[in-house]
Amino acid sequence: MDNDVLSILSFNSSRKGLQTLSPHIRSGYLHRIFQCPDTKPDICFLPGDDEAAKLNAIRGYGQYTLQQCEGTVFLYDVNRVQMSRPNVSLNSIGSLPGLDLDKLVVPHVKVFSLQPHQRVVKEFSMVSWKYDLFQSATVPAETLMESILIFSQRLINKTEKPIFIGGEMNIEFDTLMEIVKKISKDREMTFLKSLKPDADEQCYTPSMLKGSTTDIRHRFMMKVYRCKSNSSNDNIQAQDYRQKSDVIIPDCFIASKHLELKDASLLDIEKVPGRQISMPLLQKHKPTQTSMEIPVRPPKHHGG
Template sequence: MGNDNLSIISFNSSRKGLLTLSDGQRPSYLQRLFESAEPDICFLPGDDKYANLNVIRGYGQYTIPNAEATVLLYDSNRVKMMEPKASLNSFGPLPGLDFNQMVVPQVEVSTLQPYQQVVKEFSMVSWKHDFFQTATVEVKTLVESIITFSQRLAITTGKPVLIGGEMNIDFTILNQIVNKLSNDNQEDFLSTMQSVMSEQGFLPSMTKSSLRDIRHLFMMKVFRCKSNSSNGVVKTWDDRKSTEVVADCFIASKHLQLAEASLLDVEKVTGRQICIPLLKTHKPTQTSMEIPVRPPRHHGG
């Protein structure tokens, strides 16, 4: 059937560099980058510094519920974002989650005109830049809540999830949290489904493989940003705590075919030399998602 790639860029870890630009410089810088890199989906920090993003033509804006700030931009010719077909409050209270600072759209990716047909569906989870700073719980607890919420969202909607946003947490700890919750919930899910599958004539050894597609909706993987110069993880400096934290990374359902994250070479993409030191240091992060070029035949493709 063939596949295409959906380009995804995050500016969360480069926010510090962007803030060195004046209000007048920031839109033109972002405009040049968008015109050159042409991302399909873009994560933004989501604060009032980006209120004049309407200069970026061809991109739709997805705001937080109180409409104060943009967290997501998307190519409106190819991507559609809408309210999720699930009641978020029905997932039960989770420590630290404030939906007024989060965006949780359902995403449809279509083939280009004139034969626009949906070829990929998933949910996204993101938040404002100060989500972790203003949280009333520890960082580790908040991350656990985000992952648990995303897993419940995947099971409820039957669609994989892509998570992106600034997290002030060490990569090793983040990876441990994601792996533990994925493994624990997989065991709980298989234990619950074992008797149901047995009644349908499945052998116990077949349960896990038979439910692979469902398991890979809520089982998550961290796609970290690796350094080009070494095999290490790219880190940035958190001035609030005087510690190093991992640069932007993405967390996604195993069902989604996401590439490992990397830093975007802005100078190479735009063909312009960057003179501001913080812009050179704090770069956007990019990844890509594999998508079909047309719907499966049984969907009319």
């Protein structure tokens, strides 16, 4: 039996392109994406500003807004996904440099199996933010990114659920990779150190300890899922960011290894019906997509 897949789409990196379109064309473009079987997402990231809030009247999708209700940050297929407020206080996680909690959006996500036998098959937390979080930050982008990741690690500790992070990040890819690796490694070392006294009593070797805690470690060990494409124009290398000021940097997703994401890619807009979307502007400002593997529970065996 093949595993199920959760489709995820982000418009954060294409926000500026969407805003230049007239409301009629913009609305038609988005509706076609959400209605087309080849592109329809289960979860969609939006930047969370007033312009984006006008784009979300899409049948079958729920909205998850900012605390101040200034705009929508997530749309989700209500037949497949449920989003709710986390059962922990974000203020209890503590303050971190440059991190404005009022601009963060942190839902708890439940994913249901496909009909007719719906059951919860995946749970995780999502972390995103209003589009101007990095623009209005009072600290360097690297410091703010570290704060977001440490916040996410603390949230994992409180909820015991893996994490999915996405939003507009004004940071170079190589630097982002280094920060994610460092924060993940530091957290792993702290975790293993806390278990060492008990492990020594039971004569566990370091490799045995790691092997027996893989599922837990993979909640807080995070990986960057970079945008990839078969098109040479779309597959922008990190070094090109410094050379091309007009480059549109695709979204990167960050997630716990436990969630088994695929590398991101730019949406193939040729799959979306409607001639108006083939205009050069939308060829440049493409949404970014990824997918999450949802293991299918094997059928119960009743003997025989």
